[in-house]
Amino acid sequence: MPADLAVIGLGHLGLPLAQAAVAAGIPTIGYRTGPEAGPLTAAELRRMLAGGFRPITSPAELGRVRTAVICAPTPRGADGTLDLTQVEAAARTLAERLRPHTTVILESPVPPGTTETFLRPLLEEGSRLRAGRDFHLAYSPSRVDPGNRAFAAANTPKVIGGLTPACTESAATFYGRLTDKVVRARGPREAETVQVLETNYRQVNIALVNEMAVLCHDLGVDLWDVIRCAETKPFGFQAFRPGPGVGGHAVPQDLAGLTGRNLRMVELAQQVNGNMPQYVVQRAATLLNEHGKSARGARVLLLGVTYKPDLADQQGSPAHEIALRLMELGASVSYHDPHVPAWSVLDRPIPRADSLYEAAAHADLTILLQQHRTYDLQGLSVKAQLLLDTRGATPTGAAHRL
Known part of the structure; x- marks a missing residue:
């Protein structure tokens, strides 16, 4: 059976997406963009394979799907910006095989504007097709939370911003097969900035409780009791908890390279957490x-x-x-x-x-x-x-x- 979906990038973003697609009955192939380690157990991978998931090594099959989602990792580079090397490689590989009417979605964390000014030219140049006319192009921030038993793909709303209204609807049709709720953004830049806001929100709030942990220790106050009491407030407060540092794949962004202006709270939060x-x-x-x-x-x-x-x-x-x-x-x-x-x-x-x-x-x-x-x-x-x-x-x- 030909695949409906190609997941390009089988790391911490791509594998959970492929897992959700297979569970929804979508024939899915996966293509690696580099040495990637995913969050799934060996048993989960075996169930995916039994459900029809096919990892591929030849990119030829990428041209036979209706939807391709790029989930390539974007680690922080030496200069502090996100490294788009694997996104670029994925885009070039896909572009050579891109067919008309395909829906291409980017889920990798990227700076706002990347879908339009970086990904689109690569796809158009390599395929000689035009985004928004010959194929659909959209961005959707990944909301993968490994190990979260309360929220999985089905009950986590998906934000989508397409290059055109038709692009948005095509992507919404795909994600509607995976999740109960689809949220339409005005466009790709808004959807990309949703990812920036969500990531920075986590960073800033963890920094606040980390500073509170240091302060409360100096004051002889039980911070954990403070948090227990504070989280009973039914409005205007969400409980975060301190720890030895902030790990994970989500990379906070201050966007200084795009705007010439730092997000000062994010910059300070990184210092506190660091x-x-x-x-x-x-x-x-x-x-x-x-x-x-x-x-x-x-x-x-x-x-x-x-x-x-x-x-x-x-x-x-x-x-x-x-x-x-x-x-x-x-x-x-x-x-x-x-x-x-x-x-x-x-x-x-x-x-x-x-x-x-x-x-x-x-x-x-x-x-x-x-x-x-x-x-x-x-x-x-x-x-x-x-x-x-x-x-x-x-x-x-x-x-x-x-």
Whole structure:
């Protein structure tokens, strides 16, 4: 059976989209744009394959689909801007095989204007077709939230901005097969800016509670109780929680290169969040000193080195910087994570603890960086000599909290 959909880019954005499409009964092929690691388990991938998903290595089949969605990664480059290299490669590969009436959608995080001024010329030049006349072109910000059991593709609204009203409707028809609600933006730039706003919203609000964590510690105030009480307000407040840093694939954007003007709150938020690993290490050293021990030579156990609970994805995890800074202080660092069988920091293998309770009892300090469901935090707080909880996940009074 010929495929209806081609997902170009099989990383943290593309694989969940392909998974949702297969679940909706859409014949789907997937084409890699580079070495990509996705968030799906081996069992989920097997179910996708059984459902008809076909990874392809030859791009020839890209010209036989009705819809092509580009989900290529756009990591931050050395200059701080988003690197569109893989988007460009995907566009050139698709353009050579693009047929009339195909709907092309970009889901990769990009600066506003990318769909019109970057992607469109590549597709038109390579295909000799015209967007909005010969094929449909649209942008839709990805809203993938790995591990979220409450919101999946079906009940997460999809925003769509097409080059023309017809482009928007064609993309809406496709996404209407995956989700209960489609939201139409005025155009691609508005849809692209939705992604910028949503990503920066997360960054700024996490920065606020991270600053509150530092302030409350200095004041001797229980921040976690403050948040518990504040989130009872039924309007004007959404609870965010502090942590050892901000991980994940979402890259905050200040758009200075486009407008010549920084988003000052985003810039400051990145500084605040970027300082959290160092703050955790400072708290760790202080705790050791208060208990008559030095960081130099101390045995420190890190629990959970992924960026999100119950996933193996380590993208942007603050655990790497925390481990590095602890080792620079002379600490002997080990780790435990049920989802990460081997872990290295700057190509230096970090010893993995096989027995969690035994390792915690042996360590001078245990630091909870990620609260995987498999962790019995009550039991852990009893076994650990000294426990620093950066997630507020342990019972009240059972550990030192961030």
